[in-house]
Amino acid sequence: MKRHLYLLFLLPLVLLLACQNEEPLPTAVPTINQTTGDELAPPVVSNEPIVLPTQTAVPVPTIPPEPLAALVNNEPLTWATFEAELARYQQAQAELGIPEDGNIDQVVLDALIEQLLIRQAAAAQGIVVTDEMVDQQMAELESAAKSAENFTAWLEANRYTEAEFRTAVADGLIQEQMVNMVTADVPVAAEQVHARYIQVDDATLANTLLAQIQNGDDFATLAQLHSLDRVTGENGGDLDFFAQGTLLVPELEAAAFALTEPGAVSEVITAVNREGNPVYYLVQLIERDAERPLEAQARSVLLQQAFEAWLDELWQSATIERLMESGS
Numbered sequence: 001m002k003r004h005l006y007l008l009f010l011l012p013l014v015l016l017l018a019c020q021n022e023e024p025l026p027t028a029v030p031t032i033n034q035t036t037g038d039e040l041a042p043p044v045v046s047n048e049p050i051v052l053p054t055q056t057a058v059p060v061p062t063i064p065p066e067p068l069a070a071l072v073n074n075e076p077l078t079w080a081t082f083e084a085e086l087a088r089y090q091q092a093q094a095e096l097g098i099p100e101d102g103n104i105d106q107v108v109l110d111a112l113i114e115q116l117l118i119r120q121a122a123a124a125q126g127i128v129v130t131d132e133m134v135d136q137q138m139a140e141l142e143s144a145a146k147s148a149e150n151f152t153a154w155l156e157a158n159r160y161t162e163a164e165f166r167t168a169v170a171d172g173l174i175q176e177q178m179v180n181m182v183t184a185d186v187p188v189a190a191e192q193v194h195a196r197y198i199q200v201d202d203a204t205l206a207n208t209l210l211a212q213i214q215n216g217d218d219f220a221t222l223a224q225l226h227s228l229d230r231v232t233g234e235n236g237g238d239l240d241f242f243a244q245g246t247l248l249v250p251e252l253e254a255a256a257f258a259l260t261e262p263g264a265v266s267e268v269i270t271a272v273n274r275e276g277n278p279v280y281y282l283v284q285l286i287e288r289d290a291e292r293p294l295e296a297q298a299r300s301v302l303l304q305q306a307f308e309a310w311l312d313e314l315w316q317s318a319t320i321e322r323l324m325e326s327g328s
Contacts (some may be wrong), residue, residue: 067079067080069081069109069322070112070320071319071321072117072120072318072320073319074319077112077113082108082112085108086104086108087159088160089107089108090104109322113320114315115171117314117315117318118171118174118311118314119171121178121314122177122178125178125181127174127177127178129170129173129174129177133170133173134170137172137173138166179303182307182310186299186303187294187302189293189294190243190294190302191244191288191290191291192243192288192289193241193256193288193289194239194240194241195285196220196223196232196236197227197232197252197256197281197282197284198219198222198227198233198281198282198283199279200226200227200279200281201228201278201279203268203270205280206268206281209282210265210267210268210282213265213284214265219237219282220237220238224237238286244257245301245302246301249271249281251270251271252269252271252281255281255283256283259283259285260285261285262285262286262288266282266283268280
């Protein structure tokens with residue numbers, strides 16, 4: 001097609017050169033009427049330039065734009081990418097026996113948007129994943145699969161082309177570097193408190209237990225008798241040491257850190273569980289350590305929180321246009 005368009009472009013130039021190279025028109029010769037012998041009037045010669053017919057332009061075929069699922073900070077997320085990831089996600093759910101819910105399209109689209117946000121942020125920070133880095137990762141994965149044939153079979157079984165999987169590997173390497181950068185300031189040691197607690201689902205019982213503790217009853221014994229959390233209840237409600245941001249119940253954590261003296265007990269703490277029902281807590285401070293090394297699990301929680309907070313900022317500052325409903 002390019003070749004044909006090139007010839008069409010040259011055609012007007014060829015015609016122009018041909019006109020310029022023509023010989024001058026000969027002078028008009030008088031024409032004699034062969035019957036009467038009279039000289040006929042010479043033909044009228046116009047000084048107007050000869051106008052060649054205008055050549056109709058051949059329209060250039062246009063390629064329709066690729067359908068989009070979203071625009072993320074004006075960067076396209078294609079419909080084809082979304083469909084491929086959706087198929088992989090549905091297959092994985094089926095293999096794991098997870099029932100498909102009605103929000104699966106939204107879940108997959110959000111994941112792809114977030115992946116693109118991370119990629120954009122990494123580019124802004126100058127983070128680069130080279131082909132050599134991806135090659136090394138691919139080689140390690142192929143080695144883990146025991147053979148190139150097994151690796152290829154795995155790619156096909158999981159609906160990946162090699163190019164698609166290379167992109168996925170690159171995204172994983174980018175995310176790893178971003179996690180390291182974003183969480184670099186998460187400490188390896190922090191202030192921690194050692195506390196115990198009692199959990200009940202009855203406000204009256206909670207207030208009764210508080211009164212008993214204030215009257216001298218043993219907190220640990222009451223936890224063994226009444227706490228709904230039997231895992232800790234058997235051990236007197238002992239929560240061991242924990243840092244801020246690591247407990248599942250923020251209200252309980254805040255109350256524990258608010259206590260200053262060992263043996264001090266909080267007022268009744270009211271919270272809501274995952275089912276939306278009220279739950280009541282009492283917490284007692286055992287000891288406090290201003291700079292205690294974080295256990296691996298506790299630091300992992302803090303690392304995740306730091307990265308999720310950074311992701312929230314990306315989402316809030318991003319300009320996102322969802323086109324998934326129309327696929328265009």
